[in-house]
Amino acid sequence: MREISLLLGAGFSVNKGYPTAKQLNNKITSLTAAQFAVAQQGSVCWLKPEQEDPYTHTSYYIYKLFTLELIAFYASQHEYFNYEEFFDYYTNVNKHNDGAFEKLCNDFREKHHNEDDNINLIAAHNSIFNQIIAGFLVDREGVRFYPNVHRMGPYAGYNGFLGCLQRWGEDRILHINTLNHDLFFESLNHTDAIHGELSDGFSELGSPYYGSLENQAKIRLSYFSGKYSSNFRLYKLHGSLDQYPFHLMNGGQIDNYIKTKPGIGITDFYKEVVDENGNFTYINDFINYFPDFLSGTTSKILRYSDPVYYESIFKAFEINLQKSDMLILIGYGCGDSEVNNIISNNFKGKIYVVDPFPQANTIEFCKINDAKLIEKTPENIGLPDFE
Known part of the structure; x- marks a missing residue:
């Protein structure tokens, strides 16, 4: 059976109303203290107007203020704010002698009578x-999780x-490889095109x-097994909003990745095990505070070789490229150097790039790889474009 690889980027979800990077x-950068709160278990809660x-x-309120000050501090030092570059900055700032950052932390500690060192402040902020x-990654209707209801007919x-x-x-x-964290593509499983056959x-x-x-x-939760049983196969290369690592209690080692469901708390994950007496019991992972998805222009590349999940999913990406005779990029700005290298080293067939408003990176990628540029949206493309 012939195989086709697709790679979806942020631009794919734009027609559904998801925010662009800009x-x-x-x-x-417009976030204010009145928009959100941080509960005692560390989870972010969005506030209603005037709430x-x-x-x-609590100490979590202090950490909230630090997040706002750190964002404002970084934005004041850069003409253009890029959240992935910001992620790279604060995850590496303790490795460098950054006097301005040190002053920010010292002034913050003095102002709020806080005794946390820089490492703990950054950890809480992260x-x-x-x-x-994750809270901002919703469609134009504010939806993040989609109901498992079949949608018949056209899909605007x-x-x-x-x-x-x-x-x-x-x-x-x-x-179908995607760099997106949102759950929009999963919702397309319930359309006439896929008919629930997405694995x-x-x-x-x-x-x-x-x-x-x-x-x-x-409630039983799905775990990453690496098994695909249908013609429609989805690979979330950069993680997902519903995907969490499950940590074992011996030092927080990651055991596997699981998918959560609406209504389940972020610290309410359990694994059924057999204790020393041969009885079934549950161990709780209380470390989780946010879904696992990759950010940062360079930081995310370092995690492509993580032994649990990411190494496996990127190895599958390479193998599937080698077996495919067609590669279709939709909404991908061609700015991830390591992904581009993987394509260059593993794919030898015809590449098609779907982008209605191609930027310099995309145009250069097409030239280097002799790719066909299709300046259309996911609404307008058709089979003749790929002949």
Whole structure:
């Protein structure tokens, strides 16, 4: 059976109303203390207009203020704010002699009577910042999790794309790689084009992992098995908003990655194990505070070789490129140097780049790889574009 690889970037979700990188940067730099709170377990809660922060008496309120000050500090030093470059900056700042950052931290500690060192301030900020990004990654209706309801007929903004998928999926394996963290593509599983036949490498049957609802009832959760059983195969190269590492209790080692469901708390993940007496029991992962997705222009590349999940998913990316005779890029700005290298080293067929407004990186990528540039949106493309 012939195989096709696709690579989706942020531009793919724009027709659904997800923020562009520029819009996301603006949302972050415009963030105020009145918009969110940080609960005692470290989870970010979004406040309604004129709603007061109920956690002002906790240390997490201090960490919230540090996040806002750090964003403002970084933005004041750069003409253009880029949230991925900002991520690279603060995750590496303690490795450098940055006097301005040191002064920021010292002034902050003095002003708020805080005794945390720089490392702990950055750690608290990182948890908050990742949750803020996740909070902004919603469609124009404010939806993050989509119901498992079949959507019949046309799908505005994506009709051409879905028509191609439906035809190709009849007799070909489609390796759909995405750099997006949002859950939009998963929702397309419930369309006439895919008909619920999307496999994502996660398995629920026989999973020892559970989530807990408010009434303490436990629900089985999918875990990453690396198994794909259908012609439509999804690979989340940079992680996902519903994807969390499950940590073992011996030092926080990652055991596997699991997918959560709406209504389950971020610290309510469990693994069913057999204790020393041969009885079934549950161990709790209380380390999770935010979903695992990759950020940073260079920091994310360092994690491509993480032994749990990412190494496996990128190895599959390489192998599938080698087996495919067609590679289609949609909404990808061609700015990830390591992804570009993987394509160059593993794919030898014809490349098609779908981008209605190509920038310099995209045009250069097309020239280097002799790729066909299709200046259309996912709504307008059709099978003749790929002949």
